Amino acid sequence: MLDIETIRSEFPALGQNVNGKPLVYLDNAATTQMPVGVLEAVRNYKERFNGNPHRGSHYLSVKATMLLEEARTKVAKFINSPSTKEVVFTKNATEALNLVAYSYGLSSIQSGDEIVICISEHHSNLVPWQRVAGLKGATLRYLYLTEEYEIDLERAKQIINEKTAVLAIAVMSNALGTIYPIEKIVDYAHNQGAVVVIDGAQSVPHLKTDVQKLNADFFVFSGHKLFAPMGIGVLYGKESFLKDMPPFLMGGEMVEYVTEQETSFNELPHKFEAGTPNVEGAVGLGAAIDYLSEIGWEKITEHEKSLTKYALEKLSEVQYLKIIGSKNLEKRGPVISFTLEGCHPHDISTIVDMDGIALRAGHHCAQPLMNYLQLPSTSRVSFSLYNTKEEIDILVESLSKVRGWLGYES
Amino acid sequence: MLDIETIRSEFPALGQNVNGKPLVYLDNAATTQMPVGVLEAVRNYKERFNGNPHRGSHYLSVKATMLLEEARTKVAKFINSPSTKEVVFTKNATEALNLVAYSYGLSSIQSGDEIVICISEHHSNLVPWQRVAGLKGATLRYLYLTEEYEIDLERAKQIINEKTAVLAIAVMSNALGTIYPIEKIVDYAHNQGAVVVIDGAQSVPHLKTDVQKLNADFFVFSGHKLFAPMGIGVLYGKESFLKDMPPFLMGGEMVEYVTEQETSFNELPHKFEAGTPNVEGAVGLGAAIDYLSEIGWEKITEHEKSLTKYALEKLSEVQYLKIIGSKNLEKRGPVISFTLEGCHPHDISTIVDMDGIALRAGHHCAQPLMNYLQLPSTSRVSFSLYNTKEEIDILVESLSKVRGWLGYES
Amino acid sequence: MSLSSLYTELILEHSRNCENKRNLECATCTKRGYNPSCGDDITIELMMEEGKVIDAAFSGDGCAISQASTSMMIDLIKGRTSEEVQKLVQIFLGMIKKEIEKEEDLDLLEEAIAFQNISNMPARVKCAVLAWHTLIQAIEELNPQS
Amino acid sequence: MSLSSLYTELILEHSRNCENKRNLECATCTKRGYNPSCGDDITIELMMEEGKVIDAAFSGDGCAISQASTSMMIDLIKGRTSEEVQKLVQIFLGMIKKEIEKEEDLDLLEEAIAFQNISNMPARVKCAVLAWHTLIQAIEELNPQS
């Protein structure tokens, strides 16, 4: 079991009061807090090893290069990438998805092709594909959900077909918490000849990731949802794709020869990393991965599952509250959306904030999903390894007073 | 005058030994070290205010939003931007230049147009334009330099003409240290109807920037060369351009309505900021700007000028050393490139590194310039407000031993 | 700012006001306002005659603050001229930014003065001003010269 | 690693070797190698006959380390078969990575053993291996089946 006391003590942000109450941070799907180990790793880098990596032959530049590449190695191991050549640092998951859409999408997708995404995709895995479809005369098609907020595999098989050039899908929805049966869908899509782009932004902090087992052609995630700094993200791509793709951002670091009129490009992964990279972000991400590895997935998953189970039970007891998402623990992660009859999520958020509780209100960057579900917005709580059942009790207590504040009898 | 003792004490990285000698950090054009004030601002953000900005109604999210926008206001003031709408955060100068090339360049440049850049441009302000020219059937033309490494204004007026759609140019060359007479060139280009993109990556740390006085249509720089974290950069663009430009990266934050097949976009500057922004990077940049403002440009410029003058004198006395760049103090900044006869810059760098000196060797991401000058590479020292004349003495002493190490008689 | 001074009876009442939340059959002007950051989405309909607001209504989704603010605004502008409406919007927006000094100006806002201290709750400012921004855009589109 | 063990007389001598730095009139194979990070840029020319290196030379720019390493390599491979050359390159690269245990293997590298400890100077490893990587590419292009 997780030693939750120790863990919490490692996160300085968790110790603070908000509006006079101890912070109850339940917005981890938006961004996570940073443990001391990551804070220190970044600080240590800045105080002792900071330099511009690559092209440097002095001590600090060499150190920065080594630390950047060491972080890349950690990421590769963390997601079980066969090689560090296949790990590209970006600024966030969004840039990584845009890189794939611009570089792979615009060069490979043809008029008449179809791009398939799930209706619950985050805007970052949706708008770039809309654009590619628009520019290339391709069609953007959607996988819709069942009443249980699941993908209907039989219906999916009608949508994904030999016309499907790209399937882009998140392992876990940030708006519903559903974990989709990705491996099956990927398999099916591959059999139809599609290239598969997997958005791991939400799954990476909660489930062990194995890009080879997933058989992802591309896989993306963000550091800041994984206890690492903002400003660092990852694109994993199979070398067989990356090597033939045109570069995306152009500039320093990513070139080989530059003449006045022509340029040849550097090797993988540098071909896709233009400009000075965020070394301290990468170092922080490496430290966050170390932190997670030390705790171990087994304990993390067990703890988060028990929180999710408890929260589902407790929230179900709140009057007028409706959970928007699967109630099947096997099919979901620690992200729970809900509505409270008659109460707008934004008001709920303001009210529970007075009790120190951070939860999110809105469309969760998934407007087409909200439209599909005919909901303007939902409230969302999302747990991380440092949350506790006591915090869920505080949440439930606070939620049960919301309707009162908004003038309802009960 | 600068209180150099105090200043140095504020930079933890400067206090260390490298190869047993006190670090002499002369690679500031590549990246700068961070003062305690910036380190603390970032740390404080992470420990007390970290949240995902925008769309949040809880305390931490609101705080993160406010701090992000406060940083934007500081940047706007720092470069004298008329409005914060015109300040877009990117990950570095390179992304900012690519944003302009992709969004403005690809949508506005026509076949037959000309794009003009200077032969000394950094690859980041060169390769993106090569690409735009290639895709659009435009021609990429160069401004070349005189024997004194200056732009010949008369010749420039032949290159910049009514066909010029874009002039993209750095205020100060990172490879030569030359400061070009930007205002005159910009004026002339504007009169010819060109749009002007200014790369301020090297000038911003050394010269007061006023985008209105420069009359820049676009202006870019990087935080990490300005005592701020890596992973944060800035694009300034006139609202009249930005408002009509298509977005670049697509995803969360930058949208207004998203339906299954169509998307409308958020207001400026958010339209150009997709995904979770690097809030801590922006906070660090804000703190770095505060730090600079407190010292004041007058003192900084005076100090850096006196270092440059001293270095030019002292380096000129080193046998076999040739300075590659203007010797006119009025036409250059604190970045000095040189060659040492018979010695490859990479060997020079290794040798002085043993004396704790960080200098840079290579093509400085300006291969076309090196080719033009018929030099494979140069050595480069670059000063910041925390460098001293004593450090220059150590450099000169170390350089004078280089030829000996490489087996020359003297 | 405490919850009880935010969710006052007056605001809650207006937030559920069904009278102003309806479709105007004979609207002469319709404008949609959207807050992409929190999802408030309202449409304001005006029936103008000879430069006067004869009737006004709204539809759409939003939190209690945005709904109440919209409803109060609609009560306030009925019967006013475009110029009066513009002035009222300026006063309201000025009040939010704490830029209005004169009591008598604030009094002109009638019930909408309830949002005087919303700036102490920065996350909700956008909710309170959405309708007013939308209204001013609608009026500007009607009178492009002004 | 000290400067004196890096810039040994042997290495400095080879770095200025003009004998191996020339153009091969009758090269049967030419390969350019480039290190974008530091700008070393060399071209290796081989004259192969019946699977043997009859002559070899190089041209281009680079630091003392890359020039010396290239020159030593050229001395080493003259008269060898493709297979022998490939084996020598593997041993050299293995040595740099500290993966070669057997003394007698290292001895095969002759003078090039001078770079045995270059990994202690990480910034210079690429300089030392550039020529060898380029050579192996050249050989692989000659014998695509192997």
Ligand SMILES: Cc1ncc(COP(=O)(O)O)c(C=O)c1O
């Ligand atoms: C003149 C100039 N432009 C652009 C850049 C690119 O900056 P960054 O690598 O931070 O994107 C640099 C820095 O190397 C530079 O010196």
Ligand SMILES: Cc1ncc(COP(=O)(O)O)c(C=O)c1O
């Ligand atoms: C499923 C999913 N995909 C993509 C993203 C985008 O991540 P970022 O904003 O870090 O680019 C998010 C985070 O909001 C997400 O939840």
